[in-house]
Amino acid sequence: MNQSNDVNENSYDYDYDYSPTNNTIYGTISLQMDTVSALQVILPMVNIIIFLLGVCGNGIVIWISGVKMKKSVNTTWYLSLAVSDFVFCVSLPFTIASMAASDWLFGLFMCKFTSFVMMLNMFSSIFLLVLISVDRSVSVVFPVWSQNHRTVKAASALVMFAWGISVVLSVPSAISRKIKTHNGKTICLINYGAGYIHQTVGLSRFVCGFVIPFLIITICYSIIVMKLKSNHMTKSSKPFKVMSALIATFFVCWFPYHIFILLEFNNKKHHPDILKTGLMVSSTLASANSSLNPLLYAFMGKDFKKMCWGSFLSKIENALGDDTHTTSKGQSHTLDSKVSTLI
Numbered sequence: 001m002n003q004s005n006d007v008n009e010n011s012y013d014y015d016y017d018y019s020p021t022n023n024t025i026y027g028t029i030s031l032q033m034d035t036v037s038a039l040q041v042i043l044p045m046v047n048i049i050i051f052l053l054g055v056c057g058n059g060i061v062i063w064i065s066g067v068k069m070k071k072s073v074n075t076t077w078y079l080s081l082a083v084s085d086f087v088f089c090v091s092l093p094f095t096i097a098s099m100a101a102s103d104w105l106f107g108l109f110m111c112k113f114t115s116f117v118m119m120l121n122m123f124s125s126i127f128l129l130v131l132i133s134v135d136r137s138v139s140v141v142f143p144v145w146s147q148n149h150r151t152v153k154a155a156s157a158l159v160m161f162a163w164g165i166s167v168v169l170s171v172p173s174a175i176s177r178k179i180k181t182h183n184g185k186t187i188c189l190i191n192y193g194a195g196y197i198h199q200t201v202g203l204s205r206f207v208c209g210f211v212i213p214f215l216i217i218t219i220c221y222s223i224i225v226m227k228l229k230s231n232h233m234t235k236s237s238k239p240f241k242v243m244s245a246l247i248a249t250f251f252v253c254w255f256p257y258h259i260f261i262l263l264e265f266n267n268k269k270h271h272p273d274i275l276k277t278g279l280m281v282s283s284t285l286a287s288a289n290s291s292l293n294p295l296l297y298a299f300m301g302k303d304f305k306k307m308c309w310g311s312f313l314s315k316i317e318n319a320l321g322d323d324t325h326t327t328s329k330g331q332s333h334t335l336d337s338k339v340s341t342l343i
Contacts, residue, residue, distance in 0.1 A: 039277070043284055044099045047092055050284075050291045054089030057294030058082045076155040077132045078297075080163075081125060081246075085290035088121035092287065104179065104188035111188035112174040119170035119205075121290060122254065126213045127162040129247055131155075133220035136243070140227045169208060172201050202261045210258055217247060245296045253289035256282040 061082035065075040091114050098104050104111060135155075139146040178191040192198040221244075260278040 054291035058086035116174035123166035137220035
């Protein structure tokens with residue numbers, strides 16, 4: 001058989017690395033034609049919506065947090081999150097075009113680059129959420145120390161460190177991407193080669209990009225809740241709700257994909273149609289996370305239903321900023337205010 005048309009058992013066109021790049025059907029990995037036809041229409045449309053919302057929404061957040069608002073630790077966190085989501089959304093047109101054509105049209109470099117950007121977005125987003133959670137738990141436990149040492153310079157250094165780790169963890173995704181041809185169609189697929197590289201990469205993503213971060217986040221928020229209850233403080237609800245919404249959304253959007261990646265390790269034990277459909281749908285759900293964050297910032301503002309365009313921007317600015325208004329029960333107003341501005 002021609003080498004270019006041979007797809008070995010370690011090559012996958014149904015592992016989309018968080019974004020569908022190909023709907024080609026071959027070998028035993030095939031879907032029923034009606035399902036494929038539906039997905040070829042629905043998924044590109046959904047991704048177009050994600051692209052439009054993500055580019056516009058994150059662009060607004062970048063403008064507000066990076067230009068309009070005074071630079072602070074909070075704006076540093078959210079600006080970095082918005083940049084991560086924005087870069088990913090900008091890369092989506094390559095995926096959309098490939099999905100619509102059932103053919104990868106952009107060569108090997110873009111095949112690798114788009115996969116790299118997708119992984120970079122996942123890792124950087126969750127690591128930034130970890131940084132924010134740790135920052136707020138430290139602010140609650142050590143409010144005075146935090147006020148004296150919590151600086152924009154320190155936050156920027158931590159952000160750069162998080163991005164550096166994210167780049168390192170994203171490289172394997174780019175390396176494993178290959179271009180192959182089958183029945184006249186070009187496929188951008190994952191080829192891990194022999195051995196347990198596939199399982200190693202998948203497990204490292206799940207552990208480093210999901211399990212460990214959520215354990216840290218859970219611990220941090222448990223500390224916050226216990227500390228606030230023990231001090232009988234009435235915490236400011238706005239920043240807490242914003243962060244809780246971001247974390248919950250990340251979990252809902254990414255957890256299904258990780259589950260299907262783990263199921264893929266034993267793909268022979270699962271029906272290929274179900275596995276491929278699950279990966280395609282869950283990867284699109286994961287992509288949607290990048291377009292939802294700006295909407296969460298806006299919805300977390302007060303009286304969202306009454307807002308117009310001008311107030312839409314003000315609600316985002318309100319969600320990204322510090323909240324200095326709160327009340328105290330049994331504690332000094334000064335201490336409670338210091339804590340509330342940081343959570």
